[in-house]
Structure formats: C-alpha cells, structure tokens
Amino acid sequence: MISTSSSLSSSVNFFGPKVVILNGRASSPRSLQFRSTPRISASCASTAERTASHISLISPSASLYEVLGIPMGATCQEIKSAYRRLAREVHPDVVANGQRSQTSAGEFIKVHEAYATLSDPDRRADYDRLLCGVRQTASYPMAASRHRATMASRFAGHSRRTWETDQCW
C-alpha cells in the first residue's frame, strides 16, 4: 500500500510538468490530490488529445467497465470480445497509418489494463468492491495508468523508429 502510494505520487511529480506542457493545464493540484487520496483520484487523462473513437467518449473518471464499453455485469466472454473490438480500434498497429498513432499506444495500454483487471476473477472482484465504495469521483489506481497514457503520448514523437535507430552501433 505504501509502495503503491509512493509510486503514484512520484509518478505524478516525475512526469507532471510535462503534462502541463502538453495540455496547458496545471498539474500541481492534481498531484496534490494524488497525495491526499492515493488510490482514488480524479484522473489526469488528457481529453485534449483524444479524437473520435469509442475511447474518446469516455469521461476522464471512467471506470474500467466504461473503458471497455460494457455493463458491470458483463460476462467473461463479453469482456474478451469488447477488448478485441477495442484493440482493433486503438492498437498502434491498426492506426499506425492514420493520424492517431501518437496517442494509440497510451490508449491501448489503458484498454489492456482494463481488460487485464476485469478478465482476472480475483482482481475483478477487488476492483468491483472498490468501485462500489467510491462510485462518485473514483477511478481505480488505473488513473495512474491513464496518466501514463498521456505520458506515452508525450513521447509519441518517437513512436516511429527515428533517427536514433542506429545509436547502438
């Protein structure tokens, strides 16, 4: 628990200022929020960079179910097929030739983490309990992953293999 909280808070501090550059939004209040409620927070997902897709319709504080676009009572089958459907929308390999390759890695990571949690019965049960407790403002520590997703986009300029390719020679 301690390690989780430190990981979250530090990740915000670590990358926070970069988000500001990207979004033009202040990050320090968010990092403070993380500090006071490490496991529950408003998400820092950047809505600005979202473009039209299922994902973009999700509010920043979306639950993992909302990320996958499924009801809370969804069966394992439904989770899997939702994951596959979304993978075909947001996976970098699919969108690599479009305009959105910059953000797709982050979006895919988010979709995959939602799937990884919900497809594991134990982790899903834990998450469901957490979700019931703090339904209003909450999202799971996955908020952190959403935060990372924006970070991934921060580095997305590198998503093509670029000039560094030969660096280890």
Add this chain to the structure above:
Amino acid sequence: MAEPAYTVASDSETTGEEKSSSAFPEIAIGIDIGTSQCSVAAWNGSQVEILKNTRNQKMMRSYVTFKDEVPSGGVSNQLSQMKKSKTLPSLCPMKKGKFGVRRGMNRVAQNLDPYCLCSPDATSEHRTLQFESYSLYPQERPSLFVASVSRMAEPAYTVASDSETTGEEKSSSAFPEIAIGIDIGTSQCSVAAWNGSQVEILKNTRNQKMMRSYVTFKDEVPSGGVSNQLSHESEMLSGAAIFNMKRLIGRVDTDPVVHSSKSLPFLVQTLDIGVRPFIAALVNNAWRSTTPEEVLAIYLVELRAMAELALKRPIRNVVLTIPVSFSRFQVTRIERACAMAGLHVLRLMPEPTAVALLYAQQQQQCVHENMGSGSEKIALIFNMGAGYSDVAVTATAGGVSQIKSLAGSAIGGEDILQNMIRHLLPDSDILFSNHGINEIKAMGLLRVATQDAIHKLSSQTSVQIDVDLGNGSKICKVVHQEEFQEVNGKVFEKCESLIIQCLRDAKVDPEDVADVITVGGCSNIPKVKNLVMSVCKRQELYKGMNPLEAAVIGAALEGAVASGINDPFGSLDLLTIQVTPLALGIQADGNSFVPVIPRNTTMPARKELVFTTVRDNQTEALIVVYEGEGKTVEDNHLLGYFKLTGIPPAPKGVPEINVCMDIDASNVLRVFAGVVLPGSKNPPIPFMEVRMPTVDDGHGWCAEALQRTYGSRLDLVTVQKKI
C-alpha cells in the same frame, strides 16, 4: 565494414531502380564537416560550385538541436540568435563527439560512396542528419544523393521517401509500399509478399522458394545462397562459406552457442573475454575475416535483389521473423544488417507469432460469422528450426491473435546434428578444431553423411551410415531411432520444458488448447512431434499449414497489415497483440535483477518501479539495465547503464528513484529515471530518458569493466527496491 557488402549493394543498385541514372557517371560531391561550420560543393560541369541551403547560406553552423520531437541540424534549422549556439545546452559541437563517434555509423557512412567526405573522421551519426537535410535540396540530381542517404539511418529513410515521391518514383507513390516478409532461418531463408489478394512466396531465378542460408567467399565477390547454386552440399562445407550466421549474430565469445560453432568448417575463434568472436572464411588458402552482420547483409542484398526482380518494384520495407530468445542487442545487429542491405525494418516478429497470425487468418476464414462473438480458440505453436526453438500460446478470435506467452531457446537441428557427429566420432571436436585443410574436408563429409542419416531417421527406424573421412578413418555404423533419441535426450527435454513453461505462463491447461501447431524443419522429426503431442495431451497436430512456409507467410501478412493495406474480402482484417519475450529490469539489491517489465507483458507497455538509495547522503545512482530471466544480473544480457546524479543528500531509503520503462509501438525501449524527495512537489533534477540498448560491441566486457572499476563499491551507487 569490409568492402564486399557495399560492393554487392552498389552492384544491385545499378541493376535495380537506378539503372536510368547509370548512363551518367555519378559526380561525387565534396563535404567539409567542420567543428564549427559545414559546407558542400559540387562540380557543375565546368567548375566547382558551393551549394547553398534554402536560406541562401554557404556555410552552415555544425550542430543538432533536440528541442523539438524531431531533431534538426544547422542545415535546415535557423538560429534566431547566433549566440544561442553557445548558450543552449541542446547545441553542441559534434566533431568533438559529445554523443560519441560510433564506429557502426562510420561503416554505414561508407555507403555514401562515391560522395567524398573530406573530414578526418566522417563518422558521427549526427552528421548524417545534416546530410539528410541536404537531401531536401533542389539539386541537379537529388535522387542520387537521396538514394545513397537512404542507406543510412532511418530518418534518412523518412526524408528520402518524402523527397523521392517528388522524384523518379512518383509513379509508385500512388500505392503504399507493401512490406515484404522475410524468414531468415539458420538453415534456409524465404521471402513472401502480399500480391493484392493473397500471400505469395517468391522464387529465385532457379525457381526455388527455400534458399540455403550461407554466403561463400570463394570468388572475388562473395555470393549467397540466393544467387549461388551449390553443385554439392559439401561445397558449403569447404570453409569458404559462412553459414549459421543467425546462431552467431550478436553473441560474444563467452557464449556457449559460439563455442559449439567452433567445429564448423569456417573459422570461429574465441578469446573467452566477452568480445565478439573472430569469424573467417577460407579464401585461396587464407582465412579472411568477416562478421555475422556482414554475411547477413550480403545475403539480404541478394534477397532484396531477388524480390525486386520478382515484384518489379524497389523494396525498402520488410517484416523479419526472429527467434523468441533473441536479446534486444541481437535485434540491433539484425537491424544493422538490414540497414547495410538498404532495408528498413518495419516490424520484427518472433517466429511463432508470425505463425499465430497466419493461424488467426485461417480461423477467421473458417468461421467468418463467428467474428466478435468472443469465442476464442487457444493454439500452441511450437517452432523448431536448425538454430532455435520457440513456443507461443495464442488466443485467437475475430482475426485478432493475442499472444499469451512466449518461450524460446537457442537449441535446434544444429545441436542434434552436432550431438550425432560427436556420437559417431567422439573426438571430432578436437580433430576439427585446428581447421587443417584435410580436417575441414573430413568434417564436411561427416556432416553431410550425418545430416542425411538424420533426415532418413524421420521416416525409417534405422539407418546405415557409411563414410570414408579420407584420412584413413572410416565410419560404418547402423543408427537406430532409439539411439538417436537417447543421444539427443537433452535437446528433447529442453523442448518439453519450453512448452510446459509457455503453457504455465499463459495460465492455460493442455486441455484448453484447441490446436497444436508444429512448424520448422525439425518438426519432421518423429520424436519432436510425439513430445509436443504428449505434453499437450493430444492425438494429432494441426494440419492446415506448411511447416516450412508458415512463418514467412505470417511475416508477409504482417507486412501487408502494417503497411496499411486493406483487403475487400477481409483477409487482412488481422491484428497481433505481442508480448515481451524477456523480462526487462535493472540491477538493485546488490547484484539482483529486478524486473520492471516482466516477461510476457503485452506491448506497447509502460511500467515503473520505485527504488531508493542504499547509503546516507548518496548523491549518485547507477541505473544498469538488463534483459533476461536470470535472478542475478550475471545471468542476463546487459543493455546499458546511465548515472543519475544530483540526488539531494538524504538519509538512505528516503529519496525515491523512479525507474520507468517504456516499450512503444515500434518495440523501442526507453528507460526513464527521476528522483523524488517525499514531501517535495517538484523533482530536484531533470529526469533522464535513455534509449536502450546503449552498449556497444563488447557488451560482455562492459559488465566486467563495471565490476572491475567499482567492485565492492558498486553497491554504493546501485539502488534497492523500495518497500
């Protein structure tokens, strides 16, 4: 790099796309790369003219700035104030090699021939960036320059293709270039491409789909198995030909795989100090040195020429299959060989995942109506070739192949062959290690006879081996199936353990596996088939694919998908979700390896862990990045290291050192490290972003040098996992 690769490269160029320009002799341009300023000049037909950039400058400041996502140099970039070049930290004199002058770049830079570089060491990759910018110029014949630049680093590719569309290749730019698939096997290679409606395996001029993987140096110009025809198998074993380069590439001379190659007919010498092995081919009674990268590059040049001939278009983008067990360092060597051959690696796919993609396509065609219903099929793919064995477990539905787990090892048919040779001639290692002319001949004869016997044992229960080694000794022996299995017991045990590990990692019971697929040359061995079936509790294997062609077809499918090709019939409605084959982590808690991204993590991935200092007032931390499965760092591959300095003095265990690893959509690994003091909001120092791997050739040496320099003090600067 030695000459032949380039000779071959330029040879094929003149036969290829640039034939039209070959009517004129190419006039080399002159470049003066100064520490402070650069300039370019060319003979314009009557005199020398100094070329100007778009801002009408003849002399351009020598620097590259990294302030934007895409770095830009003084050729294209305009400083708002000249003073800035002294003050901005991003600007630095390149010639001094602040970023290191890399030998490899030097070699690739030779591809600039016949452009003359008058600088004393025209090597830095940063300088090549300037060349790249030049390629945008409206020069007389930009395509010439572009073409040679395109053999360099990748931004060059980007720029080159941008400017190419305005040039001679405009016609082809209407269609996106479809990447071809190449399966570089230890023993055989093949090339396939999407032809608009399906994948077609390309044939060479002798109508062969599968070509032996070797390059012979017996003539002045080396030639590979694509163009060269062996009159007899033993010709490959005369010492003049290098083969098994896939087993040797990116390995240091302490590697057991390198040691097992010492009994091959060509020369493999080791010093056992963690540097690259010395490899040489016998040419006119002399050992002529080469490298696995060079051999592979020569071979790839031939493959490329063959594909260009078959497809009647220039080839630049490729999807290559690689073994699961390849380290990131080995991957860079493959990429390097491709760059030398003028190929751009669009994707590198672990071999069984290429097979998984083909399986996904077949399943989708079988049950098209089932798409999206969520009913998935689990398949286990076992691939055993001459050099490597790989296993993958994949969950397939609706054209999406989700890799659950991967496992792989450098064992294969070559090990089986060497075990048999040792069985037939117990002192063969000693006999062949001195590489005398007669020994090489004897070794070749024995190798051919043994290989033949192994092939026969795939269909019969015993085989008679009769071989005269020419030095007075003869081998006459009947080998039974049981004997063969006993001799190779360890190999088969390893195969079993790989499959079991892969199933366990995927959290899949053998009963849940719908299809078991075996591919690769060794899948013909009855014992291999049996062991796969028995581990997976199965009576029969999947029959839908050719075991020798599955990987290359999968690679070509991925090439079409990744090139953005759409198929009206949905044959390319495919996606592979890859996982990391090996764990990535750092050294911490002494010499422990602490994974940050575990094995079989879905890619792209981003994970982080928090570490802390081990001493009071520790101000520096060495982040040493490793890849592998070992518990201690010694058992893993060193990828690189960097130092985090300026940690604010604090009691041990207080500063939080955040290490984040990011694998992006192109499988590029970046390591970030930053410091946080609890209670403070802003990080005290900028965080580091380092692209891995950073270690050069003797990566075994680097690890030892670290140990030697820091010894027991090393833990002063390493970190421990924060609890």
